[in-house]
Amino acid sequence: MSGPRRLGEPRRARVRADARGRPLSIDGRAVEAVRESWLVEDRWWTQQPLRRRYWEVVTADGRDVVVFRELISGGWFSQRG
């Protein structure tokens, strides 16, 4: 191990969403319910701003999953932590 390693790094996820951006399935698992959704905006004062729409959902097989959509560069990610 060369140096410190971040915990909870985002991982790319396959998410199908409706027109409003609400997840319908994650990695092939249907979304049963949305528990919470929130927006994170950070470092807007720098050259590398961060803008994410987070969704905490429960899938049909009972998993509690947190995913977010990267609003600047696009793409879906899942994240623990």
Add this chain to the structure above:
Amino acid sequence: MSIVCVLLLRFALTMAAGEREALLREPAALAPEPGREQMIGEVSLAAEAFGVRAGMRLGEALARCPQLALVPPDPMGVADAWERIMARLESIGAAVESEREGLACFDAAGLRRLHGGTLDATLAATRRALGRPARLGAGPSRFTALAAAHRARVRRPEVIAGDAAAALAGEPVSLLRLRSVTSALPEPLERLGITTLGAVAALGRAHLADRFGPAGLAAHDLVRGRDESPLRPRSAGETLAEALELPEAGSGEQLERALGLLVDRLLARRELRGRTLRAVAIAARLVEGGTWRERVVFREALADPVRMRLALGRRIGLLPAPAEVLRLSVERFGPASGDQRPLLEDSAAHRAARLREAIRQARAAAGPEAALRVLEVDPGSRVPERRMVLTPFEP
């Protein structure tokens, strides 16, 4: 020095067959113990005639002798019966070594004056003490005594004196099976056409060493009448056991509770007199017939019921079927005071040094990432990956 050997052929099979003696006149073998390797135990004489041997795989034994009757093993009954025999031998003053049930050796030198001054009188006293038919042999070493016992008839002991090598020369190589170090040799020797101990001696030490390594060297010594390893008699001790009948066949949690109760009862016995326990045996009579027995040697002598239950709990999980009787017996006592813990706690520096050494060893075995710690960098951050990092652990 004259060693006396007591040999009860097919002891485990006879005990397991119990009153079904007629079984032993037919091809029969001890079935493999449940949950263990599928190898048969002792076999009857009739089964030997079909080429079936103890330690053979079950499939091969049945292929050689399709009518082979399998007798469920009774390790608990065998251990009890053998313990009684050992106690009888010890009652005449013998310090007895027993490698396995059915075979016991002791040095008769110290006993002669107790029993009339001659070896014959000592053998007669041994026979009286046993109170059951057994083959008795005597010789200058353990192996010669063993060979003599093998050759003896039930009512007539055999004594080998004088030139041991000459006396052993005509004996079959299968005798080497009786010593653990050479137990694997008879089969290849027989395949090579070497059937007597005399023929083995004629091969020469160098040839035996080349072909069989240390076992060959040991065989060469044995067939020349040399068996230098000293007898290791057990220290005659009292038996201490607790048993519990389980009215409804016990398994799982019920069995664990029963085991806990047995541990408490055993530790409460007055005979323990504050001693610790080094080794115990758990045995069970199974509902579907047969018994199960497991010897447990503790890593250190114990008197703590909690640690004892932890150590035994894992073994009880190996029980192959529900039990109707569970028994816990002491195999060996430990010293009166077990592990002496330090009166004062280790100093912080001492503990840190031990931790550093443990981490060094873990990294040497599993790589540099074997010991890491979680470091909180920004625990309140709204972005999860910025909250914590993994970093090498440095005590």
